[in-house]
Amino acid sequence: DAGVIQSPRHEVTExxxxxxxxxxxxxxxxxxxWYRQTMMRGLELLIYFxxxxxxxxxxxxxxxxxxxxxxxxxxxxxIQPSEPRDSAVYFCASSYYNEQFFGPGTRLTxx
Amino acid sequence: AQTVTQSQPEMSVQEAETVxxxxxxxxxxxxxxxxxxxxxxxxxxxxxIRQEAYKQQNAxxxxxxxxxxxxxKSFSLKISDSQLxxxxxxxxxxxxxxxxxxxxxxxxxxxx
Numbered sequence: 452d453a454g455v456i457q458s459p460r461h462e463v464t465e466x467x468x469x470x471x472x473x474x475x476x477x478x479x480x481x482x483x484x485w486y487r488q489t490m491m492r493g494l495e496l497l498i499y500f501x502x503x504x505x506x507x508x509x510x511x512x513x514x515x516x517x518x519x520x521x522x523x524x525x526x527x528x529x530i531q532p533s534e535p536r537d538s539a540v541y542f543c544a545s546s547y548y549n550e551q552f553f554g555p556g557t558r559l560t561x562x
Numbered sequence: 563a564q565t566v567t568q569s570q571p572e573m574s575v576q577e578a579e580t581v582x583x584x585x586x587x588x589x590x591x592x593x594x595x596x597x598x599x600x601x602x603x604x605x606x607x608x609x610x611i612r613q614e615a616y617k618q619q620n621a622x623x624x625x626x627x628x629x630x631x632x633x634x635k636s637f638s639l640k641i642s643d644s645q646l647x648x649x650x651x652x653x654x655x656x657x658x659x660x661x662x663x664x665x666x667x668x669x670x671x672x673x674x
Contacts, residue, residue, distance in 0.1 A: 482660060494653070494664045501660070540605060549595050549657050553607035 455554035457543050463560045469531040472557045475524055476545030484551060485518055485528050486542040494542075500526065533561045564589045566656050568665035575644045576673050582629075583639045583668045585654030592616075595657040596630070596637045601667075602650040610652070613637065646672050 456475040464470055476483050485497040498508040500520045508518070515534070520526040530537055538561050544551040565588045575581035587596070598610040613621045613630050621628050625645075629638045641648055649672045654665040 493666055496661060499660060506660075542607065544607075546660075549660070550597070550609060550612060551662060552609070553599075556605050556607075558605075 455543055455545050455552055457541075457554035457557050459557060460555060461558050461560075463562065464533055465562050466534055467532045468561075469529065470533045470537075470559060470561075472528040472541050472543075472559070474526045474528070474543030474554060476526070476543070477547075477552055478524070480545035480547045480552075481523070482546045482551075483520060483526050484542075484544040484546075485526070486544065487539045488542060488556070489539045497528070530559075533559075535561045537561050564591075564656055564658060564663045566654055566663050566665040568652075568654055568668050570668045571666070572669040572671065574671040574673055575641075577644055577646060579644055580640060580642045581644055581670065583641075583652050583654075583670065585637045585639070585665055587635050587637065587654075587656045587663075589635070589656065589658070591658055596628075597655045597657065597662070598626070598628070598637075598639045599653045599655060600648075600650045601653065602647075607653075611639065641670075644672050646674060648672055 458473045481502050483500040487495045497510045498518045499506050503520045518528045540556045540558050542556045543554045567586045594615045596613045600608045600610045611621050611623045611626050625642045627640045651667045653667045655662040
């Protein structure tokens, strides 16, 4: 298995633009997580899906953030409009039981 | 609420020596999982080792082992025969009901 796949690996955009981050979980995994990592706040869980259904989105910072999981093999995290304070590394992770496997992350820079 | 504390922001060790990274946690639950993850400069989060709370035996993975003290709520990671490739941030994490609660991390420096 190729592991968790995320795209793009790097994204540079201007304030106000829409940003879409993509994730392909490991086949057979039924849980998917989106995290954000910054120096100031460390790793933060944004949202958790189980069997494609959002279970806990209490970590989503505000309405500018949205996440979808239309099927078991694909999820997106969208930021619209983006702001400089959204600059961070965004990780997607998947699990079958309780061991989470992380993707390589997307480094987002909002100018 | 569960919390995870890593009291050592940075540790350094001589190559080939042994180093122990500390982690304590707070919970009222009796059944849970604990993990150590490694994040090298490439930023990839890599699972190093896991421990199930109901197991008394300490987990071991090659040069990595844990000292799990359930009563003390302590979960330290020992790295034996340290190698240059072990240089990374190490995160301790507590798992309960799908969520991982993370420590702040310890930066491990390997001196050649």
